[in-house]
Amino acid sequence: MELWTEVRRRVLTGELSRRQAAEEYDLNYRTVAKACEHVEPPGYRRTAPRKRPKMGAYLPRIAQILEADKRAPRKQRHTAKRIFERLRDEQGYTGCYESVKEAVRAYRQGAQEVFLPLSHPPGEAQVDFGYAYVDLAGERVQVALFVMTLPYSDALFMQAFPRECTESFQEGHKRAFEFFGGVPGRISYDNSKIAVTKVTGSRGRQLTREFLRLESHYLFAHHFCLVRRANEKGKVEGLVGFGRRNFLVPVPQVDSLEELNAELAKRCEADLDRTLRGKSQSKRELLAEDQQAMLELPKQSFDARRVTQASACGLSLVRFDTNRYSVPVAHARRPITIVATVDEVRLIDAGRLVAKHSRCWKREQDVYDPVHYLALLEKKPGGFDHARPLEGWGLPGCFDELRRLLEADGLGTREYIRVLRLLERFELKPLADAVDYALDIGVIDADAIRVIAEHRREEPVALFSLDGRPHLRTVDVPATDVSAYGSLLTAGLEGDAS
Structure with a gap:
């Protein structure tokens, strides 16, 4: 570089001619001419593409294979090695693998899409789901991660749910809006079946009823990306x-998703204190500008749930989301309305709540409430010890003692079932206390236990309070003179005698 600079300086300042410089420095005349044209050595430049005597004839076939791959499943597309093997086996290619790999790389680089940077005004959001693994109660399971971000401030909110579904989609929005302190005016989505039932053109969408209910409650506007164009919501991606x-690194070890989500909310809150490259303010400060452009949270809380219809079968079970949930036998073979949230499943018959279960996220499970089958077992007491809904029913020990005494006294299993049916009216703890008391006093029939439980449930009459009634403090109520009743009795006897 020093020689290049000296030759260039002396020739261009007129100290030497190009021919003199070539002779003095023992350089080719073309090299001196090149130094005069370029500030620094331009390096080797090929005047024509390098010839490929073996590979050239196969380039159209490589392009054909890679074009066809665009219509193949993403995980079943050709690698450079597989293309090399096909060219060798099908068309007699005798060149090396490196030449094929270089040709494939060059084609793919030329076909890669270039994206335009987008601006993001305050008050807009993007939503997406991802997946991760957690150790939940000692078992490694996959969870769905609901993520909402505000691109202007880069504020992030994340929650974990057992699965990506309508209920988790709605519950995620509800928690995110509460975390951000407002509702974004416009939210971008991909074309998930949770929200979109049909794509009707590049931007046209038919939306699900539950998505429209969510949008109607919070009043935000939606924006759906073009099909296979997730870059339109690249921030959340x-x-x-x-x-x-x-x-979520290392893999979290938690006892429940509630515990995990509380920790995720703390992490998202702490992340607001970061200042990103190119930003003069922290996420928290920019979030304040986002909030000014947001809609206010509705005064009425949103019910994140899915409603569907089913019928209870002859086993008094209602199928929902691959699982079956029990209802009281009186509602078997009847149409049932199912209202499901991420935490529970409510079963309704003719507008009345008849059963409520914790949501089961496993598959092909039967979820029983033993109380639902007691009315049937009272008619068929012989099946009590073999009833599947009663398997593993952890009743307190006093119930086993009660059954032993009832069978010893000849009252039998039917009377024991009558006692258990009191669980239709009382909680387990109060009824167990009533059974304990009944055993202590030696009264063990169902009617006596019911009376004991009802008596214990009655609240004593509260004392009349004078708080706020100062005028009543001056009232003096004299003590009753019991002897006055004696005179009344005497007068009554004299009247009868006359």
Whole structure:
């Protein structure tokens, strides 16, 4: 570089001619001419593409294979090695693998799409789901990660749910709006079946009823990306991975998803104190500008749930989401309305709540409430010890003692079932206390236990309070003179005698 600079300086300042410089420095005349044209050595430049005597004839076939791959499943597309093997076996290619790999790389680089950076005004959001693994109660399970971000401030909110479904989609929105302190005016989504029933053109969408109910409650506007164009919501796409790497590494060990979600909310809150490259303010400060452009939270709380219809079968079970949930036998073979949230399943018959279960997220499970089958067992007491809904029913020990005494006295299993049916009216703890008391006093029939339980449930009459009634404090009520009743009795006897 020093020689290049000296030759260039002396020739261009007129100290030497190009020919003199070539002779003095023992350089080719073309090299001196090149030094005069370029500030620094331009390096080797090929005037024509390098010839490929073996590979050239196969380039159209490589392009054909890679074009066809665009219509193949993503995980079943050709690698450079597989293309090399096909060219060798099908067309007699005798060149090396490196030449094929270089040709494939060059084609793919030329076909890669270039994206336009987008601006994001305050008050807009993007939503997506991702997946991660957690150790839940000692078992490694996959969870769905709901992520909402505000691209202007880069504020992030993440929650974990057992599965991506309508209930988790709605519950995620509800928690995110409460976390951000407002409702974004516009939210971008991909074309998930949770929200979209049909794509009707590049931007046209038919939306699900539950998504429209969510939108109607919070009054935000929606924006759905073009099909296979997730780059339109690239902020949230990147933050799904960011949250997974930074909030869920190492793999969390928790007893419940509620515990995990509380920790995720804390992490998202702490993340607001970061200042990103190119930003002059922290996420928290920019979030304040986002909030000014947001809609206010509705005064009425949103019920994040899915409603569907089913019928109870002859086993008094209602199928929902691959599982079956029990209802009282009186509602068997009847149409049932199912209202499901992420935590529970409510079963309604003719507008009346008849059963409520904790949501089961496993598959092909039967979820029983033993109380639902007691009315049937009272008619068929012989099946009591073999009834599947009663398997593993952890009743207190006093119930076993009660059954032993009832069978010893000849009252039998039917009377014991009558006692258990009191669980239709009383909680387990109060009824167990009543059974304990009945055993202590030696009264063990169902009617006596019912009376004891009802008596214990009655609240004593509260004392009349003078608080706020100062005028009543001056009232003096004299003590009753019991002897006055004696005179009344005497007068009554004299009247009868006359």
